[in-house]
Amino acid sequence: MRKVSLVLVGALMGATSVGLVQNHGLFTKAWAAGSAETYRNLNLFGDVFERVRSEYVEKPEDSKLVQDAINGMLSGLDPHSSYMDAKRYRDRQVDIRGEFGGLGIEVSMENSLIKVVSPIDETPAARAGILANDIITHIDGQKIEGLTLQQAVEKMRGPVNTSITLKIMRKDSEPLDVKLTRDVIRIRVVRSRKEGEDVGYIRLASFSELTNDGLQKAIEDLKKQIPADQLKGYVLDLRNNPGGLLDQSIRVTDTFLNRGEVVSTRGRQPEDIQRYSARSGDQTDGKPVIVLVNGGSASASEIVAGALQDHKRATILGTRSFGKGSVQSLVDMGPNGALSLTTARYYTPCGRSIQAKGIEPDIKVEPVIPDELKGKDRTEGEIGLRGHLLGAGEKPRQADPVEQDQISSEEKKENDEGGSSAYVPPEAKDDVQLQAALELLRGTRTDAAFPPKPGELSAECSQMAKAPAKAQKKTN
Numbered sequence: 001m002r003k004v005s006l007v008l009v010g011a012l013m014g015a016t017s018v019g020l021v022q023n024h025g026l027f028t029k030a031w032a033a034g035s036a037e038t039y040r041n042l043n044l045f046g047d048v049f050e051r052v053r054s055e056y057v058e059k060p061e062d063s064k065l066v067q068d069a070i071n072g073m074l075s076g077l078d079p080h081s082s083y084m085d086a087k088r089y090r091d092r093q094v095d096i097r098g099e100f101g102g103l104g105i106e107v108s109m110e111n112s113l114i115k116v117v118s119p120i121d122e123t124p125a126a127r128a129g130i131l132a133n134d135i136i137t138h139i140d141g142q143k144i145e146g147l148t149l150q151q152a153v154e155k156m157r158g159p160v161n162t163s164i165t166l167k168i169m170r171k172d173s174e175p176l177d178v179k180l181t182r183d184v185i186r187i188r189v190v191r192s193r194k195e196g197e198d199v200g201y202i203r204l205a206s207f208s209e210l211t212n213d214g215l216q217k218a219i220e221d222l223k224k225q226i227p228a229d230q231l232k233g234y235v236l237d238l239r240n241n242p243g244g245l246l247d248q249s250i251r252v253t254d255t256f257l258n259r260g261e262v263v264s265t266r267g268r269q270p271e272d273i274q275r276y277s278a279r280s281g282d283q284t285d286g287k288p289v290i291v292l293v294n295g296g297s298a299s300a301s302e303i304v305a306g307a308l309q310d311h312k313r314a315t316i317l318g319t320r321s322f323g324k325g326s327v328q329s330l331v332d333m334g335p336n337g338a339l340s341l342t343t344a345r346y347y348t349p350c351g352r353s354i355q356a357k358g359i360e361p362d363i364k365v366e367p368v369i370p371d372e373l374k375g376k377d378r379t380e381g382e383i384g385l386r387g388h389l390l391g392a393g394e395k396p397r398q399a400d401p402v403e404q405d406q407i408s409s410e411e412k413k414e415n416d417e418g419g420s421s422a423y424v425p426p427e428a429k430d431d432v433q434l435q436a437a438l439e440l441l442r443g444t445r446t447d448a449a450f451p452p453k454p455g456e457l458s459a460e461c462s463q464m465a466k467a468p469a470k471a472q473k474k475t476n
Contacts, residue, residue, distance in 0.1 A: 049065065049069070067085065074339075074340075074341070075387075076387070077387070078326070078342050078387055078389050079385040080328055080342055081341050082339075082340050083337065083339055084338045084340065085336075086335060086337045089332075089337045095206070095244075096208060096244075098189055098208030098209050098211070099210070100185055101158055101160040101162075101182045101183070101185070102156060102157040103123065103124050103125045103157075103164070103166075103182060103185070104120040104125040104126060104185045105117075105123075105125040105156070106118045106119075107136070107149070107153065108149070109148075109149040112144075112146070113136070113137060113144060113145065114149070115134070115135055115136075116130055116132055116133060117132060118132050123183065124180040124181055124182065124183050125180065128179075130168065130178065131170065134168045134170050135168065135169040136166050136167070137169055138166070139155045139164065139165075139167075140164060140165055141165070142155075157182075160183055160184055161181060162181070163181050163182075164179070164180055164182065165177055166180065187208065188205070189204060189205045189206050189207075189208050189214060190203070190204055190205070190215055190217075194222060195235070196438075197230060198231060198232045198441075198442065199231075199232050199438055199441050199442070200226060200233070200235070201235045201237065201434075202215065202218050202219070202234060202236050204236070204252070204301075205241060206241055206243070206244045207241070207243060207249050207252070207300040207301075208244055208248070209245065211244060211245070211248045211252060215255060216255070219234075219255070219284060222234075232287075232288070232442055233441040234287060234288070234289050235289075235290050235291075235437045235438070235441070236256075236289060236290070236292070238291060238297045238301040238305060239292050239293060239297055239318060239422075240294065240422055240424060241297055241300075241301040242296065242299065242301075243298050243301060243324065244299075246263075246327070249262075249304050250262050250278075253278065253303065253308060254278040255282075255283045256282060256283070256284055256289055256314065257282060257308075257311060258278070258282050259277070259278055259279075260277060260278055260311055260349060261276070261278075261307075261349040262303070262349065263275075263276050263303045263307060263346050263347065263348065263349070264346065264347045264349075265327050266345055266346075267343055288315075288450075289308065289314035290314060290440060290441065290450070291304070291305050291309075291316050291317070292318045292433055292434065292437060293305050293317075293318045293361060294319045294321070294367075294420065294424070295319055295320065295379040295381055295419065295420030296322065296379065297318075297322060297359075298382075299322070299325075301321065302322070302325070302354050303346060303348075305359045306348035306359050307348060307349055309359065310349040310350040310461065311454075311457065312452035312453060313452070313454065315362045315440070315450040317363045317364075317365055317436060318361050318365060318433050319366060319367075319420045320358040320360055320420040321354070321358040321359040322358055322379065322420075323354055323383060324354075324355070324381075324382045325345055325346055325357075325382075325391070326342050326344070326345050327343055327346055328340045328341060328342050329343045342389070345389070349461070350461035351461070355382065355389055355390075355391040355392070356383040356389070356390065357383075358381055363447050363449050365433045367423045367424065367425065367432060368425070368430065369423055377423035378419030378421055379422050380420075384419075
């Protein structure tokens, strides 16, 4: 018996709800319970495997053959089913936990060297005096030149309380050897600030185990900074948030709701339905909320945006979201890694599946794109992924390999000519989506969609939510 987690994988990462347990002797079960045709196909696989092992021009590694076969089988299902070896699984667990043993530096690659973007407050790097723009040339005496950014990051991470020495080049200074002791580093998934003297801004970068606690602290801090009679509302920024833990998306949504369904998941069988509801208590005291989304907002982000939109608790502003509406079960395979398998779809409180559709904003605001990025800022989202699960009403692509990769003109028109912008300016003053949200909250700009008219879900919406899920297929 091993642990299984529900994962809502976004454009880049996933979303997990821990606590399910499942016996995953799947291959043995399939063999024992399979039909005669299943036996024949498994025998065929064994014959091909043995022929490759014995006759391929170069001796292959058995383990690599098996892993490639597993990956081929899973990638043929949909873009989000996959096998992770032990290392990739450990990396995924770091994303899920939101913490790791390390130094606390945000870094980038520049001219084959590692440049410090920023030390994180109250971490070994900050305490050792490492500064932004420092160049790291050596790690424990080994030159960094020639390593990838990921390889260098992996060398700097390690068990807590172990030591590491970095050689630092700093402008107008001799090279420095800095010895540090690794500590627990918590990824900053929540950032907040007050905009002016009357609006609270909260940015969620992903949904890890730390997200909801970080959100609660951010709201508490903003309430201390802005008196209640001056606080006009909150901006919840989910742009380019690729997803995260299912239970965290539920808890984040619950923060803004007094009651009602947050999300439901529906699996292969009609009885495979789970519903998740909010508990009483709106932590924001009913203040107006505007949620920012764009083409990079996926999975768990779409759960939050969809639930707050259906309950008319928040106004959604920006561009259409990614459209990732499927659930993956993350099966721990012990020392062999883990299996991520699509097992369900999720639905908003009104029963909407956003698979290959995304969340349409109540107020559409396109960002101002710099000339050098025009045409490069858009993502087709889930609908652009080959082999994706079909969304409601979506027609299968043509089997012809050329036509398979082309969206019909009708679909492109429905899909904003094939994409949704995922660009966010680095400076708040250039961020027209953020500025539009601030103007709405302050009353200097008006729109029929803000504020939404609060109330229970409509009768039509409630009926849709209770309707049985229709079976869907994946594209060919």
